[in-house]
Amino acid sequence: MLKKCDLSKKTDDKTFADKIAPLQERLGELQRQLRDERIPVIIVIDGWNASGITMTIQELIRFLDPRGFTLASIGKPADEEQKHPLMWRFWNRIPAAGRIAIFARSWYSRALAEETDGPGWEKRVDRAICSINRFERNLSDDGTIFIKIFLHISKKEQKKRLLDRETNPLTSWMITKGDWDFHRDYDAYLPVIEEFLKKTDTPYAPWTVVGATDANYTVLTTYSTVIATLEKNIPLILHPKKQGTKTKFRFSPEIVPVVRRFAAPDLREKKEYEARVAAAQKKMRDLQYLLYKRNIPLAIVFEGRDAAGKGGTIMRLTHDLNPRGYSVMPVAVPNDDEKEHQYLWRFIRNYPAVGHITIYDRSWYGRVLVERVDGLCTKPEWKRAYTEINEMEEEFRNWGGGLLKFWLEVSPDEQLKRFTQRETDPHKQWKITEDDWKNREKWDLYGEAIDEMFAKTSTKYAPWTVIESDDKWYARTKTLETVAAYAQTLLE
Amino acid sequence: MLKKCDLSKKTDDKTFADKIAPLQERLGELQRQLRDERIPVIIVIDGWNASGITMTIQELIRFLDPRGFTLASIGKPADEEQKHPLMWRFWNRIPAAGRIAIFARSWYSRALAEETDGPGWEKRVDRAICSINRFERNLSDDGTIFIKIFLHISKKEQKKRLLDRETNPLTSWMITKGDWDFHRDYDAYLPVIEEFLKKTDTPYAPWTVVGATDANYTVLTTYSTVIATLEKNIPLILHPKKQGTKTKFRFSPEIVPVVRRFAAPDLREKKEYEARVAAAQKKMRDLQYLLYKRNIPLAIVFEGRDAAGKGGTIMRLTHDLNPRGYSVMPVAVPNDDEKEHQYLWRFIRNYPAVGHITIYDRSWYGRVLVERVDGLCTKPEWKRAYTEINEMEEEFRNWGGGLLKFWLEVSPDEQLKRFTQRETDPHKQWKITEDDWKNREKWDLYGEAIDEMFAKTSTKYAPWTVIESDDKWYARTKTLETVAAYAQTLLE
Numbered sequence: 001m002l003k004k005c006d007l008s009k010k011t012d013d014k015t016f017a018d019k020i021a022p023l024q025e026r027l028g029e030l031q032r033q034l035r036d037e038r039i040p041v042i043i044v045i046d047g048w049n050a051s052g053i054t055m056t057i058q059e060l061i062r063f064l065d066p067r068g069f070t071l072a073s074i075g076k077p078a079d080e081e082q083k084h085p086l087m088w089r090f091w092n093r094i095p096a097a098g099r100i101a102i103f104a105r106s107w108y109s110r111a112l113a114e115e116t117d118g119p120g121w122e123k124r125v126d127r128a129i130c131s132i133n134r135f136e137r138n139l140s141d142d143g144t145i146f147i148k149i150f151l152h153i154s155k156k157e158q159k160k161r162l163l164d165r166e167t168n169p170l171t172s173w174m175i176t177k178g179d180w181d182f183h184r185d186y187d188a189y190l191p192v193i194e195e196f197l198k199k200t201d202t203p204y205a206p207w208t209v210v211g212a213t214d215a216n217y218t219v220l221t222t223y224s225t226v227i228a229t230l231e232k233n234i235p236l237i238l239h240p241k242k243q244g245t246k247t248k249f250r251f252s253p254e255i256v257p258v259v260r261r262f263a264a265p266d267l268r269e270k271k272e273y274e275a276r277v278a279a280a281q282k283k284m285r286d287l288q289y290l291l292y293k294r295n296i297p298l299a300i301v302f303e304g305r306d307a308a309g310k311g312g313t314i315m316r317l318t319h320d321l322n323p324r325g326y327s328v329m330p331v332a333v334p335n336d337d338e339k340e341h342q343y344l345w346r347f348i349r350n351y352p353a354v355g356h357i358t359i360y361d362r363s364w365y366g367r368v369l370v371e372r373v374d375g376l377c378t379k380p381e382w383k384r385a386y387t388e389i390n391e392m393e394e395e396f397r398n399w400g401g402g403l404l405k406f407w408l409e410v411s412p413d414e415q416l417k418r419f420t421q422r423e424t425d426p427h428k429q430w431k432i433t434e435d436d437w438k439n440r441e442k443w444d445l446y447g448e449a450i451d452e453m454f455a456k457t458s459t460k461y462a463p464w465t466v467i468e469s470d471d472k473w474y475a476r477t478k479t480l481e482t483v484a485a486y487a488q489t490l491l492e
Numbered sequence: 493m494l495k496k497c498d499l500s501k502k503t504d505d506k507t508f509a510d511k512i513a514p515l516q517e518r519l520g521e522l523q524r525q526l527r528d529e530r531i532p533v534i535i536v537i538d539g540w541n542a543s544g545i546t547m548t549i550q551e552l553i554r555f556l557d558p559r560g561f562t563l564a565s566i567g568k569p570a571d572e573e574q575k576h577p578l579m580w581r582f583w584n585r586i587p588a589a590g591r592i593a594i595f596a597r598s599w600y601s602r603a604l605a606e607e608t609d610g611p612g613w614e615k616r617v618d619r620a621i622c623s624i625n626r627f628e629r630n631l632s633d634d635g636t637i638f639i640k641i642f643l644h645i646s647k648k649e650q651k652k653r654l655l656d657r658e659t660n661p662l663t664s665w666m667i668t669k670g671d672w673d674f675h676r677d678y679d680a681y682l683p684v685i686e687e688f689l690k691k692t693d694t695p696y697a698p699w700t701v702v703g704a705t706d707a708n709y710t711v712l713t714t715y716s717t718v719i720a721t722l723e724k725n726i727p728l729i730l731h732p733k734k735q736g737t738k739t740k741f742r743f744s745p746e747i748v749p750v751v752r753r754f755a756a757p758d759l760r761e762k763k764e765y766e767a768r769v770a771a772a773q774k775k776m777r778d779l780q781y782l783l784y785k786r787n788i789p790l791a792i793v794f795e796g797r798d799a800a801g802k803g804g805t806i807m808r809l810t811h812d813l814n815p816r817g818y819s820v821m822p823v824a825v826p827n828d829d830e831k832e833h834q835y836l837w838r839f840i841r842n843y844p845a846v847g848h849i850t851i852y853d854r855s856w857y858g859r860v861l862v863e864r865v866d867g868l869c870t871k872p873e874w875k876r877a878y879t880e881i882n883e884m885e886e887e888f889r890n891w892g893g894g895l896l897k898f899w900l901e902v903s904p905d906e907q908l909k910r911f912t913q914r915e916t917d918p919h920k921q922w923k924i925t926e927d928d929w930k931n932r933e934k935w936d937l938y939g940e941a942i943d944e945m946f947a948k949t950s951t952k953y954a955p956w957t958v959i960e961s962d963d964k965w966y967a968r969t970k971t972l973e974t975v976a977a978y979a980q981t982l983l984e
Binding site: 025032054057058061062063065066067071073078079080104170171173286289290293314315319320321322323324327328329330332335336337361427430 | 517524546549550553554555557558559563565570571572596662663665778781782785806807811812813814815816819820821822824827828829853919922
């Protein structure tokens with residue numbers, strides 16, 4: 001894509017002056033339309049050092065309404081970002097419905113900077129490309145418009161610009177040794193970037209390479225590209241045609257049966273139950289320190305029928321954990337802000353940092369459970385979710401995260417017993433709501449959803465573990481011992 | 493407060509076991525009440541190294557509903573936090589309505605760690621204490637309950653605990669040279685901490701010093717303190733008595749007249765207007781780089797009558813600025829999340845980082861303008877706001893920030909002309925809403941609010957500048973030249 005790019009294109013000042021004003025006006029109109037239709041847009045301006053990224057953005061935003069866009073200037077990751085997977089910081093910056101997120105540099109520059117060191121880098125870059133394509137496809141499927149522009153200049157032009165900046169006392173501080181190192185290796189990076197662009201030039205997020213030798217030409221082409229992409233895509237989002245999946249690549253994880261085996265003796269003695277739980281708690285406390293030292297993050301998902309005992313189990317699980325090293329994310333109906341973002345957003349934002357534990361009290365599986373059953377999302381949306389979830393979990397595992405998924409199952413009779421108990425015990429009444437009774441009526445619909453979830457998301461790298469929870473002692477013991485055993489394997 | 497603390501207190505296991513369960517249950521009930529009544533709570537657990545902060549919190553949260561609290565573990569500031577004033581990171585972590593924020597260490601530890609180095613530290617500590625008291629008073633006035641616990645142990649006990657941890661292979665990594673340095677200087681820190689506690693032991697956020705030699709005693713005392721404080725304060729918040737101000741200290745900034753002087757010739761020639769604006773824009777671009785290099789942040793507030801030209805002026809102001817170094821915060825009606833926090837929260841969160849420029853398109857002055865006029869807050873609330881705002885601005889200036897406040901004034905006739913223009917121009921219709929017409933009817937009410945705002949918040953360190961905006965050329969020229977001249981003074 002770079003090779004075919006004409007680097008000699010120019011636009012004279014007169015033509016520029018004539019053409020720019022109507023484009024600016026049109027972009028303003030489109031921005032208002034996006035806002036009214038609640039369509040999110042991501043504009044990526046990436047390119048070589050000194051290719052004019054900042055200048056282009058400066059011109060692009062000149063007449064945009066500041067209420068409707070944010071500019072993310074992407075450089076080295078901050079402390080907290082270094083403790084999370086590559087795409088985490090970008091998930092954190094996706095635009096809300098109706099807003100434009102402009103990226104000055106992006107996941108492309110960062111993948112190139114962070115994944116090309118040392119032997120084996122090609123494999124890491126391939127993995128990054130896979131993550132990027134999934135990220136862009138997920139958001140595109142969710143209705144986000146992508147506009148990706150790469151500013152291309154020759155090595156000679158780059159040298160000239162670096163020298164210009166370096167000799168200007170106001171801008172000399174901008175140019176570092178790193179810029180010159182990168183310049184020296186221009187020819188080595190060229191094919192890598194070419195490959196990168198080719199592999200991420202997808203139907204849902206295509207690239208536009210702009211020969212950025214001349215500023216006027218660069219700015220006009222950027223405007224036209226942005227406007228043309230919006231004009232083409234807004235109608236497609238408002239009046240979607242029936243389409244095949246947009247996925248170009250295949251992902252078929254190995255499905256494994258849910259884990260049910262557990263060599264637990266009957267726990268008939270309270271003393272025995274307490275001793276085993278206490279031993280698992282102590283073990284978890286020690287393991288937590290080791291995970292922390294080794295920078296291994298652990299995510300534990302709790303799903304299950306209402307009143308199956310998620311809260312009580314989590315309470316026992318965290319009993320001896322150091323509170324500075326774990327957090328519980330209770331998942332309820334999404335709030336306003338969460339509703340304005342793709343559904344995985346709030347869960348990814350809460351990923352455990354390296355060495356930390358996040359316990360999800362309900363999770364992203366809401367998409368294929370309550371949202372499916374209650375019709376809170378469309379059928380194509382929850383159908384698509386199995387793949388999205390499998391991919392997300394695979395990436396989390398590839399990054400080095402531990403992931404455990406528990407399904408706490410109770411029988412209808414036991415649930416009824418617990419509901420009734422909760423209603424009559426004044427200390428427990430707050431635990432039961434009308435929704436619980438309504439969900440109970442949908443027992444079988446949930447059953448179908450659960451079965452399909454197990455069949456499609458119990459993957460080799462993240463299998464489901466079912467906890468038979470009619471007996472609380474058994475359920476808690478099994479859960480805690482499973483967590484401790486799993487944490488142990490992460491250290492081996 | 494430390495001197496009087498009895499370090500020999502102990503609770504045996506039997507007494508502990510009997511007493512803890514009802515306390516846990518009571519705390520659970522109170523948590524649900526706080527949630528229902530939407531009262532935010534801040535619990536600070538601070539103290540000496542190895543005094544048992546983590547252990548205490550672990551016990552305290554054991555039966556709390558994870559949906560209702562967050563734990564902030566306060567250590568060294570992250571990258572972004574280092575680029576903001578001391579209290580910024582804590583403003584970022586204040587609890588939403590109905591939630592509990594627990595701080596494992598807090599602004600106290602950080603002020604002690606960050607403000608006691610080098611000569612002149614006493615003065616910096618005093619300033620930090622002043623900031624802390626204002627922070628706590630602001631939130632308390634807004635209905636936040638504060639519970640502050642300091643865990644006190646002797647030097648001997650501290651040594652024993654540090655050695656215990658250091659010799660345990662699971663915890664040895666926790667103990668650093670810094671811990672031992674701090675231990676060595678225990679006696680030197682003692683009076684500093686004593687003074688700190690005394691000066692921040694306020695009626696609205698009192699301290700409880702706990703002799704933390706014995707874990708059982710520490711946990712029980714923490715529980716009782718938290719419960720007693722909540723039981724005392726919840727009714728006071730729900731049924732407030734008429735009270736005097738809670739402020740113990742006085743703050744009377746020097747008030748100066750608003751700035752009106754401007755040696756602008758009549759700008760009758762478009763060319764002259766354009767030349768002067770372009771010159772100021774170019775100057776601002778250069779100054780932006782210098783401010784960045786010198787780590788000086790700049791906040792620019794734009795307030796004014798509807799259709800006075802704020803948007804157009806901001807557009808000219810940012811025309812040549814590097815977009816990576818500034819951002820515009822457009823201020824509209826607060827969203828759900830913002831409504832659940834004290835009104836200054838969203839503005840402080842958007843403070844410019846060092847070297848950056850934040851332009852507020854409307855600002856915290858909404859409290860004493862639209863919120864006052866439209867009755868969106870109570871009279872005591874907006875009356876109090878003048879002090880809160882003056883203090884906030886003073887602290888921002890003390891921290892090293894530049895602050896400019898513009899009031900763009902138009903005459904009623906000119907406003908009517910512009911409203912009508914907007915309604916008839918299809919490209920400008922989106923700019924005018926019914927609210928604009930409603931506000932126009934309240935012209936005089938706004939006039940009163942503006943006059944009082946000028947009289948009370950045009951301080952020596954942050955005076956208002958009035959921009960007479962009937963003539964757009966004049967207004968823009970005056971604004972841009974004022975900004976450039978001010979930015980220049982920040983460098984001198």
